[in-house]
Amino acid sequence: MSKGVTPRSKDYAKWYTDVVQKAELADYSPVKGCMVIRPYGYALWEQIRDFLDRRFKETGHVNAYFPMLIPESFLKKEAEHVEGFAPELAVVTHGGGKELEEPLVIRPTSETIIWSMYKKWINSYRDLPLLINQWANVVRWEMRTRLFLRTTEFLWQEGHTAHATGEEAEEEAHRMIDVYRQLCEETLALPVHVGRKTENEKFAGAVNTYTIEAMMGDMRALQAGTSHYLGQNFAKAFDVKFQSEDNVMEYVYASSWGVSTRLVGAVIMAHGDDQGLILPPRIAPYQIVIVPIYKNPEDKEKVMELVNSLEKAFKDQGIRYHTDDRETVSPGFKFNDWEMKGVPLRVEIGPKDADKNGLMRVRRDTGEKTFLAIDAFIHSCKETLEDIQQSIYNNRLAFREENTTDVATYDELKEVIEKGGFARTFWAGDSDMENRIQEETKATIRCILFEKTKESGPCVMTGKPSTEQVIFSKSY
Template sequence: MGNEKGLTPQAEDFSAWYNEIVQQAELASHSAVRGCMVIRPYGYRIWELIQAGLDGMFKATGHQNAYFPLFLPKSALDREAEHVEGFAPETAIVTHAGNSELEEPLVVRPTSEAIIWPIVRDWIDSYRDLPLLLNQWANVVRWELRTRPFLRTTEFLWQEGHTAHATESEAEEETRRMLGVYRTFMEDWMALPVITGLKTESEKFAGAVRTYATEGLMRDNRALQAGTSHNLGQNFARAFDVRFQTEEGEHDFVWSTSWGVSTRLIGGLIMAHGDDTGLVLPPRLAPYQAVIVPIWRNEDQKGQVLESAARLAEALVGGGIRTHLDGREGMNPGAKYYDWERRGVPVRLEIGPRDLEAGQAMVVRRFTPDGEDRKRPLSLGGITEELETLLVRMQGELLAEATERRGANTTRNVESMDTFRDVVESVGGFVFTGWCGDEGCEARVKEETKATIRVIPDEEFRSSDPPTRCLCGEASVAEVVRAKAY
């Protein structure tokens, strides 16, 4: 707590900066099991706020939570051909339990399609039971070789939506709806502008007909796939024989979707907004939106200041502002400032004897738009309302800043491989190019530049005058967004 270890500047080594900030802000620790992280209270609180925000949006769109088992029989995973090919190599397998060897090994879920559909088929008789709109908050396990806290861990926490529909178009509508929910959450809560679009065949979910994704840009100009939404067509319904009686009395397989976001979002938050001072949290997802640091020079002052600080904290909490009074002994105010800036708290309130006399607190913002003063006094009367307004404004400023940064680091209309190579090497960021539609070409560009096709962007993100040629010189069939990515 309150360590004053240095932080590697982002420009020097972004990856070192990331690992240090995860440790120093006490977001996560390593565990004895390779690739399994511990989410510490400060990091977990961010996850709770993410959960609350998303869960409200899922329920508002008619979804209900349920809970399905952690294990599935190995044979169940094998039922959908592409699915097993995609996931089997990453699974953890339970072979023994209760002191004896199992007849059939169990797979620890890497995702739950192959668990959910064999069960849910019994819940569906007719079109009246559709749509079935489920979501699950759970842990999943994918055995990864290279892991990084939040971004890629062996076990991670996530939500996985699973829905069944009577028609293909309803399933597609749901897939797009949830992509939209993710986008809204990322922009309005995380202050992270995202490009939405379709994944190419080689990048789609194993077992999906179509995968859509949201892609955000991090401060090192690499892309992060933040959420995915899959139209599964009738693939899983066929594999698990999930049928229903239509309104016309026929029988048909249901059309299903799945969609998920994970604790990876915390990695996205860190890398989208953090700076050389530390974490920068958007007010809506900050465990503490305001931290009060009391200042005193002697015992007399201490009593008075602490009492006023406690009253202020109570008033702010009463006004719905997540507030923490840092009354730690044996630590000077400067060290506390340093600690909370590192942890990304949006607003610090300094309160000392002179402030009390003047009936004010000194408000220090974690970030401001360029050129504006970070620090100004606020009168204690009406401070709750002032802070509410300020936090809303800061939320907007953070999104505006990230959007501007994305704009500055987006290059459009790149038509030649030489230019593409240059842009990827020098700037990075999102690069809009044409694509011939060939998977071999997609793979060659990735091989050579490490930049992949992130998405075939949705219409509103497309260029008004898109490239007519792919990087290989062939005619373009679709404009794509390419980037190096996490």
């Protein structure tokens, strides 16, 4: 388990898979394309889920649960939607020993089943807004899968809201992409670009798709979350109208938004190194691991006395900790093991440390080792964890800025993409041009930036003046 991983410089994809498996985050399952999320990986997802669930409720949302099986005909009601999802569907044709009259698809996303219910629930402006979220599994048949990043089944949340006006629904879509930004930046220590997708890249059925894009350790982009303004598309497909305050019947406006277990993959890829995971303290299942070191019962007693007082202090401070008291493996094995698992702080206490009423503190992010008196450690450990959190974030931000280049010509753009990194530029091109660039460079427009570095500039391809600054990059 604690043996090394393939170095990133040698084979980044192999490094990723090694870390996922050796840190016991996930495992391959006997079903092609599906993964098993192991307890340590699931604990990361629980942290993400708890943060979001709290923020969703604070912003007025409630949870509900809709059926996983959807009549095939429902998908077809929204033309773009079915076109986008048809190739990825898993289809149930038999149930209870009989062939079904109409095949059912396993939800690839729930707009259709949810809007078929909203038709029953929404009659008047008094029923709006409807702000519902769902935690669920979805299935999208994928040909090339990767643990966490792209699997046939994955876990996610999907918000589906209904509003009386388009402005309100747009506002909601913006509010939620900002909640995702907060999750990434404040909890996952992951700086993101927030922006809008181009027509080519938007969600099947959306008017506008907003996205957060992060840079991974290999300088590729990863789409970490999306939020869609759906206009009246699904309301029209499912005939959902409401009586307005002025007694007019009108179609309802919608938003939807989601993030998935892919975020666990983002954390691994953004922060990890050749020793394994590096977890930001706010998401780490264990923020501190204690490794007691002793060889005889006398030393053990001495060491464990200190360990107990540490545990008490951690409990009082609400710190998530773990004491590795396994007697079947060596301290060195434990050090490697918890480095692989990315625990932010390791505390080593041997008999000599105990004699001095102190301990060795080891930071996972910098490797820094410091001997500290136990009281000094207890008083500073929360602050140290915050410092690690901030420092991991700063590190990623610096890395992204170092690997972002402003480009003015297509040649420059190609050069940046080939070398690896984000190419930032202005854009006034069309869909075909975007497709051509993708064919030639494998890069796509990740987003039209909300926060621009300049107000306007000439389009990298057409030279036309444009106010839309974009990021081009290869992506996951």
